Amino acid sequence: MGEKLLMKGNDAMAEGAVRAGCRFFAGYPITPQNEVPEYMSWRLPQAGGSFVQAESEVAAINMLYGAAATGIRCMTSSSSPGISLKQEGISYAAGADLPIFFANVVRGGPGLGNIAGAQGDYFQSVRGGGHGDYRTFVMAPDSVEEMGNFPLHCYEVAEKYRVPAMVLADGVLGQMMEPLEFRFPQVDPKTLQSPDWALGECKGRKNRLVGSYDLSEGKLEVMTLNRGKRYAEIEAKEVMFESRQCEDAQVVLIAYGIAARACGAALKMARAEGLKVGLFRPITLWPFPKSQLRALADRVDSFLVVEMSMGQMVDDVRLATEFRAPVHLHARPSGVTPTGEEILKRIKDALKAGKGERVCCK
């Protein structure tokens, strides 16, 4: 703790996971997240853990499913097409109440797309992604510092509520270098208590089962509804967001991840010109900071959502704000990072429109 390091985002996330107690990693190469398995391949054995380069993303997530069932902290990471393949296993982990942790370093899509940073996987991340009724706890870092520090929080939330947890980053964050500090003491996995559902040696106790099915009528519904109670608790207690200069703002920018960094630049320029602008950054994308946005909606003229997708989070913003203020969208999908200047221009359009119609919808 306290030591300043200079790291690449992907390396920081891998190191953050190891310091948080991760002792098993399985993954498959895909750009722009290759530094994560590369880092884990030497770092985990050094920490007494195990690394497997799996034959596919499907295998990797199932290795994680097995490892997580033994109660240890484990991780996998991938980028968009690979995460699509992992969805089967993520759904099974959700159904089996296993606390798995994974990261999506998003690239441009759909399909093979490109390898630049993008935010097109928002729906897939916050709406479930795999089959069935489930939710994933989703954290969106906007800096290398957060890349390094979010894995621990993901483990803690995942274990507390027995849900899948993920870091939703993007290619830019994964590849950029910045100073960071790990703001927590290293976790020694030996000090963690083995959960009372973990598989392993059954000596002296009844055998345990981990699985996601119940064929008897109505039982699965009960299981799912009980899980829903945990989801409600997460929505009530685990929301994280950052709000900057929203107090007197007429227009509030809403963005997450690297897009929020670009908005930060635009915010500075706008304020320097005396424009009343604020920035609201959801840090947890699920649970989404609904009530906080709802409260802002009655005060501001309008919102300007900046997304590196065709506009996915904008739907959540509209739902959260109950259409009480116009919601504008500045969309740069499939691998383009917006600049501060172009966002500033959109801010001015929004200010001009006031409480009136929606203006920008690229």
Added chain:
Amino acid sequence: MLQVNKRPESLLDVKMHYCPGCGHGIVHRLVAEAMDELGIRERTVGVAPVGCAVFADHYFNCDMIQGPHGRGPAIATGIKRSKPGCIVFSYQGDGDLASIGMCETVHSAGRGENITIIFINNAIYGMTGGQMAPTTLIGQKATTCPMGRDPQVNGYPIRVCELLATLDGSRYLERTSIHTAAHVIKAKKAIKKAFQYQVEGKGFSMVEVLSTCPTNMGISPLDACKFVQEKMLPMYPLGVYKDVPGGKANVSGN
């Protein structure tokens, strides 16, 4: 009174759901007896498949996990690497292992993962109602090849032991059968040996068991045994396909 036989401790006292004449129940018992005899029940973790043995997690008296169709070997890998002291087995049907999970099967063997696979080859998809399996014989009827498997249309049956034997990471591979009492005893020996190899840290072991599915073949249990004898054995010869007694597993956990 002299008790000559009893339920293995590694098998729970619950009613199994298998059809009359099904091979799964027999193989469950063999696996359980092997666990008892090797004294490994209390440190064994089993992976139940998707397929007729989906409820295996409710039958074995050890920790069990149920995973997606075909992914057993990957799940077993994650468990073994996290708990190297545990004995980990994956129980799979032919659709599970040789179709959807072929990739996981080949690669866990290729890595020399120190796990054991019990592979039930009944030449058909049982649970979903008798569709063609990768192991369905040429000419054999199934609901998705109602005129009989035609290699021009459906390709050829896959011999898994032979395939895995080419991989340096596989250490013990044997094909057995349960269509007669004598063969059941041989199958039991093979299963025990496969677990023994894992206990000794030798690496990947798999026992293929030719089995019966009277329900989906639409024949009596006795005729199903005859089918194994007359039709399956020529295509799937019994025997040891790999045995590296001196080997050591390539990989270890933490």
